Amino acid sequence: MKESLSIVIPVYEEEESLPELYRSLKDVLDGLGVPYEIIFVDDGSRDSSLIILEDIQATDDKVVVISFRKNFGQTAALAAGFNYAKGDIIITMDADLQNDPADIPRLLEKINDYDVVSGWRKKRRDPLISRRLPSVIANWLISVVTGVYLHDYGCTLKAYRSEVVKNIRLYGDMHRFIPAIASWVGAEITEVETRHNPRRFGTSKYGIARTLRVVLDLITVKFLQSFSTRPIHAFGPAGLALGGVGFLISLYLTYVKLFLGEEIGGRPLLLLGILLIILGFQCVILGLLGEMLARIYHESQEKPIYVVKKVLGR
Numbered sequence: 001m002k003e004s005l006s007i008v009i010p011v012y013e014e015e016e017s018l019p020e021l022y023r024s025l026k027d028v029l030d031g032l033g034v035p036y037e038i039i040f041v042d043d044g045s046r047d048s049s050l051i052i053l054e055d056i057q058a059t060d061d062k063v064v065v066i067s068f069r070k071n072f073g074q075t076a077a078l079a080a081g082f083n084y085a086k087g088d089i090i091i092t093m094d095a096d097l098q099n100d101p102a103d104i105p106r107l108l109e110k111i112n113d114y115d116v117v118s119g120w121r122k123k124r125r126d127p128l129i130s131r132r133l134p135s136v137i138a139n140w141l142i143s144v145v146t147g148v149y150l151h152d153y154g155c156t157l158k159a160y161r162s163e164v165v166k167n168i169r170l171y172g173d174m175h176r177f178i179p180a181i182a183s184w185v186g187a188e189i190t191e192v193e194t195r196h197n198p199r200r201f202g203t204s205k206y207g208i209a210r211t212l213r214v215v216l217d218l219i220t221v222k223f224l225q226s227f228s229t230r231p232i233h234a235f236g237p238a239g240l241a242l243g244g245v246g247f248l249i250s251l252y253l254t255y256v257k258l259f260l261g262e263e264i265g266g267r268p269l270l271l272l273g274i275l276l277i278i279l280g281f282q283c284v285i286l287g288l289l290g291e292m293l294a295r296i297y298h299e300s301q302e303k304p305i306y307v308v309k310k311v312l313g314r
Contacts (some may be wrong), residue, residue, distance in 0.1 A: 003088035004035040006162070007104075008081030010074050011040050014095040015048040016201035021097055022056050022063075028101045032108070039064045039081045040095075044071035074156075075175040082165045090160045096199055098125070099157040103194040107159035115164045115187035116179050118150055119157035119194035138214045145222050146180035150191055153179065157194055161187075173213060177221050184225055231290025235283045243280025249273030 007025060011018070022038075029036045040057075042050045042065065050067055057063045066080050078092060089111055093099040103119065110117040124132050135154055143149040153176050160178075164187050168178060179189050227234040250273040253264045264270050 002034040004086070005029070005032075005037070005108075006081075006085035006087030006090045007036065007038045008078060008085060008090055008092045009038070009040050009095050010043055010077035010081070010092075010156075011045060011049050011053065011095045012043040012071065012074075012077075013045045013047045013049055014201070015045075015052055017095055017097045018049060018052045018056070021095055021101070024101045026060075028104055032105065035087075037062050037064055037085070037087060039066065039084055041066045041077040041081050042068060043073065043077045044068045073173065075170050075173050078175050078178075079170040082168075082170075085162065085166075088162050090162055090165055092156050092158050092160075094156045096201070098197050098199055099155075100195040100197060103157060103192075104159075106192050106194065107157070110190055110192055111159045111161065113188075114190045115161045116182050116189040117159040118152065118179055118189065118191040119155040120150070120152045120191045121155050121196035122151070122193045124196050125198035141215070142177065142180065142218060145218055146177070146183070146225065148180045148183045148189060150179060150189070152191070153177070155194065172220070173217050174221070176214065177217065180221060180225070227290075229294055231294055232284075232287035235287030235290065239280045239283030239285075239287065241280070242276045242283060246273045246276025246278075246280060249276065 007029070009021075014021075018040075025038060029038070038060075040053045040063065042053060050065075053063075053065045053067075057065045064084060066084060068076070068080075081092070082090060089108070091104060091107060093101070099119070107117045107119070124135075135152070139151060139153050142153050158178070160182070164182050164185070165178065167185065168181050170178070174181070179187075183189060223234065249269060253267070253270055253273060256262045257264050
């Protein structure tokens with residue numbers, strides 16, 4: 001039996017694109033000969049997007065429409081789509097027609113050997129300064145920090161095995177980091193070149209300020225990747241280093257006072273030593289508090305600190 005598909009599409013004010021997107025998707029998916037569903041997640045659109053989606057759903061029982069009360073963002077829309085998806089393989093894409101539904105078979109060719117297949121818009125049809133250049137910087141930075149090297153983290157067109165994304169908790173603007181987050185639980189990731197069409201309707205919802213938010217989110221992702229279950233390892237070394245330097249400074253000043261007879265009360269070095277000792281102590285305490293919070297979080301939710309791929313012999 002062939003694996004079923006769920007196509008998850010966040011929608012925010014794309015009324016002009018939706019009819020053509022639906023027709024293109026139907027042509028591609030009907031040609032695959034596999035069970036499928038199309039999940040549109042209307043993210044609080046203020047135009048006619050929801051009305052159009054409701055009309056489409058009324059004529060096609062393979063279409064699911066999820067409507068948010070207000071605009072919660074792309075991460076929330078994808079999370080809702082993942083929660084409602086019933087397919088073995090989940091494919092995400094944008095609603096603005098810049099992702100081409102004809103590329104879906106390319107993703108499916110790779111998904112048998114991988115857990116995540118990411119699209120790579122090698123020839124992007126976006127403005128250089130406002131979109132492509134910030135994207136190149138962001139992709140390089142994310143790849144270096146997370147250790148998961150992809151050319152195009154920002155491409156929404158991706159294919160996931162259902163069991164991978166349904167075990168990922170998304171919040172904030174974490175949708176762009178899904179491949180990196182999936183890699184933490186041992187998912188195998190690859191990418192394929194996909195087409196990128198110029199925007200025909202409306203305007204882009206992203207600006208150059210998005211790159212700054214990526215940097216802030218990346219700090220969060222890196223911390224969660226490395227220290228979510230052992231925060232003392234993040235704050236402890238810093239605390240010991242600061243406290244150690246402060247102790248050495250204080251030890252030196254004690255030697256100067258007792259053996260050389262010099263006055264140290266007005267020396268800035270004394271204040272620096274005391275400050276470093278206090279900061280070091282605070283860092284260690286912060287790490288211990290983090291350990292307590294992590295323990296409470298995992299124990300209260302009974303959330304394991306591991307992910308099982310398969311079990312044999314049961």
